[in-house]
Amino acid sequence: MSECCGCCDSSGEKSAAIDSYRVEIDAELELVRGVGFRLIHETGAPVPLSTLAAKANLSVEEAGSRLAEIESAGRARRDSDGDLVGIAGLGLEPTRHAIEVDGRKFWTWCALDAVGIFTALEATGEVRTQPPGDSDELRIRFKNGLTESATALFIAGGYDGTDVFETWCPKVNFFNTSKEAEMWSAAERMDGDVVSISEISEAAGAIWASIVNANMAMSGPRNG
Numbered sequence: 001m002s003e004c005c006g007c008c009d010s011s012g013e014k015s016a017a018i019d020s021y022r023v024e025i026d027a028e029l030e031l032v033r034g035v036g037f038r039l040i041h042e043t044g045a046p047v048p049l050s051t052l053a054a055k056a057n058l059s060v061e062e063a064g065s066r067l068a069e070i071e072s073a074g075r076a077r078r079d080s081d082g083d084l085v086g087i088a089g090l091g092l093e094p095t096r097h098a099i100e101v102d103g104r105k106f107w108t109w110c111a112l113d114a115v116g117i118f119t120a121l122e123a124t125g126e127v128r129t130q131p132p133g134d135s136d137e138l139r140i141r142f143k144n145g146l147t148e149s150a151t152a153l154f155i156a157g158g159y160d161g162t163d164v165f166e167t168w169c170p171k172v173n174f175f176n177t178s179k180e181a182e183m184w185s186a187a188e189r190m191d192g193d194v195v196s197i198s199e200i201s202e203a204a205g206a207i208w209a210s211i212v213n214a215n216m217a218m219s220g221p222r223n224g
Helices: 016-021 027-043 049-055 060-072 111-121 164-171 178-187 197-212
Strands: 076-078 084-087 097-101 104-108 125-129 138-142 152-156 173-175 192-196
Touching (some): 016 152, 027 049, 027 084, 049 060, 104 111, 125 173, 152 164, 152 197, 173 178, 192 197
Antiparallel strands (some): 076 084, 125 138, 152 173
């Protein structure tokens, strides 16, 4: 793997790997994703489908259909009761990336999720993350969406649209140093970008801004 993977421009910004993750999402699905994200963020609890439907101003059937489509791409998670427990990278089930956002505890599916969520929410809190291998746990403090941490990220390239949670997120992690990230990705034979949080925060924040700012309709469902 080359250090820049062919994705460095003259300003030193790296974008190819994160660009492979950007996908166009239908506005109807984006509404459900945004509502689900807000409900998890605001309540810190599983979201019943009926609640999601009411807040999105949809019937339960329509909300369920849209959520199933999001889930099929690995961009939502439900528990055994069918309640929403994770969406757009913000979840209630443990992963290697624990975050505390404005006093509430969650987990993210990958390192990029954590950066994007803190940046888009302009949130204050902490990421506690376990890098791959034998490295000690990392703690990364954010204040109003910003951090002074020099922690590195590896962002896998070539996302092909398959299940985000299962196939892509495990490859996107924090590391103590860029060197550690480069050594790990080389050993795993993964192509992608090694970046600092400061290099990627603006692009990550832009991805999550559309989710964070999605309209939340407050009236009940149209069809009972």
